Amino acid sequence: MLNERLPHPRDSQPPSERPEGGAAEAPTADVLDHEALQRLRALDPTGSNHVMERVVKAFETSVGKLLPQLQSAMDAADVVSIRHVAHTLKSSSASIGAMKLSKMCVEIEAMILRGQDEGMGEKVAALAAEVPIVLVALQRMIDNNP
Numbered sequence: 001m002l003n004e005r006l007p008h009p010r011d012s013q014p015p016s017e018r019p020e021g022g023a024a025e026a027p028t029a030d031v032l033d034h035e036a037l038q039r040l041r042a043l044d045p046t047g048s049n050h051v052m053e054r055v056v057k058a059f060e061t062s063v064g065k066l067l068p069q070l071q072s073a074m075d076a077a078d079v080v081s082i083r084h085v086a087h088t089l090k091s092s093s094a095s096i097g098a099m100k101l102s103k104m105c106v107e108i109e110a111m112i113l114r115g116q117d118e119g120m121g122e123k124v125a126a127l128a129a130e131v132p133i134v135l136v137a138l139q140r141m142i143d144n145n146p
Contacts, residue, residue: 031137036097052145056138059096063089063131074124082124083112089127098134101127 037052044051066085073081090105104127111120 031098031100031134032141033097033099036094036099037141040096047145053142055096056142059092059138060135062092063135067128067131070124070128074121079112079117082120083109086112086127093134096134096138098130098137101130101134104130 040052040055041047066089069081070085072078073085086105086108090102090109093099093102093105104123108120108123108127111117111123
């Protein structure tokens with residue numbers, strides 16, 4: 001059942017390797033928090049150190065590892081690992097301005113702490129579906145702010 005609900009592995013590929021269309025069409029402003037992005041830009045005002053690009057690449061690499069871990073944890077009903085992935089992704093999502101994704105992680109973590117498993121599959125599927133939307137928004141932001 002979870003395999004039907006979680007996105008296909010191609011959905012977690014970096015935007016440059018993913019086919020166009022679908023959920024990837026979400027505008028950047030609706031996905032990424034402007035203030036969080038401004039805080040990151042302030043670390044490298046001239047852009048000469050390519051901080052934004054490096055942070056985005058690190059996030060892409062991280063979710064590329066975390067999503068398969070999340071799938072494995074769901075397959076094994078391993079709530080400890082699900083919580084670990086949610087916790088890890090929560091902070092990194094917030095740091096790049098993906099507040100909706102971060103909030104989804106907070107909700108999953110809270111469910112696990114309460115011992116609530118009803119609806120977990122749907123929450124995890126929604127989280128996994130949000131990741132490619134965030135990746136596309138990040139890529140667009142980088143492309144539009146050289």
